[in-house]
């Protein structure tokens with residue numbers, strides 16, 4: 001039986017969750033946002049350059065959207081409150097350029113235009129990569145991924161590997177298979193294989209695989225699959241759907257350990 005009590009979530013989490021739910025009812029594509037990172041290993045510049053790409057929001061840590069979307073982690077506390085955290089989750093390939101960039105510089109900004117309700121969220125924070133426990137990079141300059149597991153967890157005994165596997169099982173069969181490809185962003189010519197020969201779909205896990213070859217492919221995909229957990233320190237919401245437009249900024253104050261909310265000129 002659970003004895004945990006859900007921590008109070010900052011006000012922006014409720015606002016973001018309800019806005020996302022309203023937007024997804026109108027348009028499922030509004031689940032993606034732009035994620036900006038710093039790249040310090042580019043031949044184009046001595047100074048870090050910005051990199052930005054779209055990623056899919058996979059909820060907050062331990063957030064369940066559907067029945068049966070399970071893991072060994074508890075879903076609710078003894079009072080029936082959801083045991084989710086205020087940390088956003090995305091999924092990626094641990095071998096990807098963005099994973100390498102995050103290992104070197106975790107500072108990120110997200111820009112999310114939720115068009116159905118005319119809200120822009122910008123979230124500033126630090127993003128941490130959680131690879132497979134047995135992940136080893138194919139590159140000699142392998143990044144190591146610092147992951148403050150305890151600070152990011154919604155409960156004291158949170159099982160991060162169970163959360164990673166839960167997210168893998170929720171992906172589409174096509175997306176699961178994409179983690180079996182050669183290193184993302186590497187040259188197809190230098191690899192020498194044919195992308196058409198790679199698996200197109202993969203099942204949820206090793207137990208569901210048919211035959212030894214598919215079992216190996218699922219193991220390979222799970223090895224490359226990583227979570228990225230984003231710890232926000234500032235959230236800026238512009239509401240263009242209201243007249244007059246409004247703008248609210250929440251800032252985490254490390255001195256008081258509290259979120260401060262302020263209305264700004266849009």
Ligand SMILES: Cc1cc2nc3c(=O)[nH]c(=O)nc-3n(C[C@H](O)[C@H](O)[C@H](O)COP(=O)(O)O)c2cc1C
Nearest residue numbers: 032053054055056090091092093096097098099185
């Ligand atoms: C709508 C959309 C959603 C995407 N979602 C993800 C995602 O959740 N994770 C991811 O790694 N790449 C995602 N991608 C691909 C990335 O935008 C990017 O092309 C790829 O990950 C390589 O990025 P990198 O070179 O910065 O690592 C998505 C692309 C689009 C267009």
